[in-house]
Amino acid sequence: MEQQQFEFFANEKLEDPEIVDPELELMKDRFAKLLLGEDMSGGGKGVNTAVTISNSITNLYATVFGHNHKLEPLPKEKKAMWRREMDCLLSVCDYMVETQSSLQVLQDGTPIEVMMTQTRSDICVNLPALQKLEAMLIEILDNFQDTEFWYEEQGSRSSKSVSSGSFTRIELRKEEKWWVPVPCVPPGGLSEESRKNLRHKRDCANQIHKAAMSINSSILSEMEIPDSYMTTLPKSGRSSLGDSIYKQMYVPENFSPDYLLDCLNITSEHEALELADKVEASMYTWRRKAGLGHSKSSWDLVKDFMSETDNRSDKNTVLAERAESLLFCLKQRFPKLSQTSLDICKIQCNQDMGKAALESYSRILEGLAFNIVSWIEDVFSTDRSINHETTNINKSN
Amino acid sequence: MEQQQFEFFANEKLEDPEIVDPELELMKDRFAKLLLGEDMSGGGKGVNTAVTISNSITNLYATVFGHNHKLEPLPKEKKAMWRREMDCLLSVCDYMVETQSSLQVLQDGTPIEVMMTQTRSDICVNLPALQKLEAMLIEILDNFQDTEFWYEEQGSRSSKSVSSGSFTRIELRKEEKWWVPVPCVPPGGLSEESRKNLRHKRDCANQIHKAAMSINSSILSEMEIPDSYMTTLPKSGRSSLGDSIYKQMYVPENFSPDYLLDCLNITSEHEALELADKVEASMYTWRRKAGLGHSKSSWDLVKDFMSETDNRSDKNTVLAERAESLLFCLKQRFPKLSQTSLDICKIQCNQDMGKAALESYSRILEGLAFNIVSWIEDVFSTDRSINHETTNINKSN
Numbered sequence A, B: 001m002e003q004q005q006f007e008f009f010a011n012e013k014l015e016d017p018e019i020v021d022p023e024l025e026l027m028k029d030r031f032a033k034l035l036l037g038e039d040m041s042g043g044g045k046g047v048n049t050a051v052t053i054s055n056s057i058t059n060l061y062a063t064v065f066g067h068n069h070k071l072e073p074l075p076k077e078k079k080a081m082w083r084r085e086m087d088c089l090l091s092v093c094d095y096m097v098e099t100q101s102s103l104q105v106l107q108d109g110t111p112i113e114v115m116m117t118q119t120r121s122d123i124c125v126n127l128p129a130l131q132k133l134e135a136m137l138i139e140i141l142d143n144f145q146d147t148e149f150w151y152e153e154q155g156s157r158s159s160k161s162v163s164s165g166s167f168t169r170i171e172l173r174k175e176e177k178w179w180v181p182v183p184c185v186p187p188g189g190l191s192e193e194s195r196k197n198l199r200h201k202r203d204c205a206n207q208i209h210k211a212a213m214s215i216n217s218s219i220l221s222e223m224e225i226p227d228s229y230m231t232t233l234p235k236s237g238r239s240s241l242g243d244s245i246y247k248q249m250y251v252p253e254n255f256s257p258d259y260l261l262d263c264l265n266i267t268s269e270h271e272a273l274e275l276a277d278k279v280e281a282s283m284y285t286w287r288r289k290a291g292l293g294h295s296k297s298s299w300d301l302v303k304d305f306m307s308e309t310d311n312r313s314d315k316n317t318v319l320a321e322r323a324e325s326l327l328f329c330l331k332q333r334f335p336k337l338s339q340t341s342l343d344i345c346k347i348q349c350n351q352d353m354g355k356a357a358l359e360s361y362s363r364i365l366e367g368l369a370f371n372i373v374s375w376i377e378d379v380f381s382t383d384r385s386i387n388h389e390t391t392n393i394n395k396s397n
Helices: A004-009 A022-036 A049-065 A076-095 A121-142 A164-176 A192-222 A227-231 A237-241 A243-249 A257-264 A269-289 A298-306 A315-333 A341-349 A353-396 B004-009 B022-036 B049-065 B076-095 B121-142 B164-176 B192-222 B227-231 B237-241 B243-249 B257-264 B269-289 B298-306 B315-333 B341-349 B353-396
Strands: A097-105 A111-119 B097-105 B111-119
Touching (some): A022 A049, A022 B022, A049 A341, A049 A353, A076 A353, A121 A192, A121 A353, A192 A341, A227 A269, A237 A243, A237 A269, A341 A353, B022 B076, B049 B076, B049 B341, B049 B353, B076 B121, B111 B121, B121 B192, B121 B353, B192 B341, B243 B257, B243 B315
Antiparallel strands (some): A097 A111, B097 B111
């Protein structure tokens, strides 16, 4: 009722004498959406700001790089979009500070303790590192200009494939990853110079992949384990892992995770991830039973090492440790393993905006580096098949 | 451990080829702080975004208008700051949408229902109204240039006060509100033209005050009652209100809230607010006992009206209704009453960013309008005392 009298205002808009800056408007738009947190009604029933930042970075990566499956420079407008939006999303990190006490000496020599604010140390260390890694990846893509190889356009495949032999090979690859364009090389294969250059790029992207992965897993390990994960843990680690694996883990003599993995004969990433989830859940179940904390700091490891044998020989402690080493070996065997249920749960429950930005940024760089490596491998694969064919022709002659 | 290898990056900063736009940087700063939600560590342990918006608007008002106690145009740089920062804080409202179904007719005449998004109706109605009210208040202040009255600077009071008579009067006022500068008028008082102009401004500011207050209370009434308020309600409305008030409320014959208020003889705003808090708490206690919902929509009121006498005569329902009318009368007697505990609780628990912006915006405009009215009254008061004095001198002659 009270509102009726003001409705005549509704269609009036105050005249804005300022010229609208498109850059500023875009920024307002992006920040407003971050603030709304995926509840576009403004009701605040969406996700928290940390998750919004994480999802925004993930979505931006999909928008900019999602349709790119070739070794070629990123189109200019996409690069500009990427730069602008990432700057916007990451800018919030510049304002996150931590308080530290610092000793200052007065003019009369009296030392006093003062509290200083400074940018968070995890951001200081990791953000410039990630920005450097990103710049290196973009540079790698930028350098793929005037290359000896090229990509087959859809529908024009047969006309460009050099012979039926290589065609079959490519066809097979295409069935596996039909959405990835097929690289083509000249009839005589790549030049040695070109191969050397590609090998260098691949090794470089591989290093970047490892670096991004290592930052990502270190950020993930620093995220709190959500209560929701702990409450859904199985009551018994044994029932979750299954009797056969459990029996192999609960042996009196020395436990060999590698031997166990050999026996399990895991054939796909999917199987590996399923096992990783189970092992991780069992590990936390046993840790909880043993009365251990959720995560182990390096200090905990020292204490473990120094603690008495009685404690170390506790059944649940032993099982938790064995599960940990099994998980470690599994991840080493499948370095490209997707995130486990715990990782996903951590990302979804995380409230820390700094960790959200670092985790998602490192995750997408890991993905981009991995893709570049595999696209280079695709070119090598085509090149090898051409060489192989030429050798065969030479042999049959 | 894994982080060590990247630390060499930490001191490198990517060169930014773009020229830094100060406007853009300021915007980033403001939005980043909104996103951090008063937890500058980025840990997300601060307040929710709605509360951050509300607090930011309140704080901005204090910064820009807090030191201003005179009828004079707002300094240019403060006005620019106000405009820029409010635009930034309110811009998030432009992105809040609601979904509504709408009937569209296809070319063949088939009607289909489509879902459309549009700006939230409460924002569409109230935000332009508030912006208009704000513009009117700023204009009122802007028009106070080359006025017949002026303000005494601190320490130069005695030299400018025209006579000992008026000096005493001013001195008294200053003791009540020592922080408010004292207005001075020419020896003969204000011109009739000037008085007319001031009266017009006062009436105008008064209307704006009422309008802002009405929007504010309508937004507050639409905010959910927090569970935390309901759980802290007293078990008995009687014990909270005290026996004497309770006995006057629980009379068989017609209850007169005005008579009760007359008896209570409330002398200060403070007493009034204390009573309002108690009455409001008792009202919700009785409503809960009667099994009524927290808030009454207009439809509920219709149902109340149409419901059977049995239900209406339930003791708790009657008491809740009487408490409601008592609260209403109390607020009418003390129109400048501060927010009740429930209002404060609602603002602190509110998650809706749109309501947060509208509530805080209307609240500060209410405050500014109220101040302008009282500053004009101060000028009139000085003017009257001069006139009175002149009349006295004339009489004694």
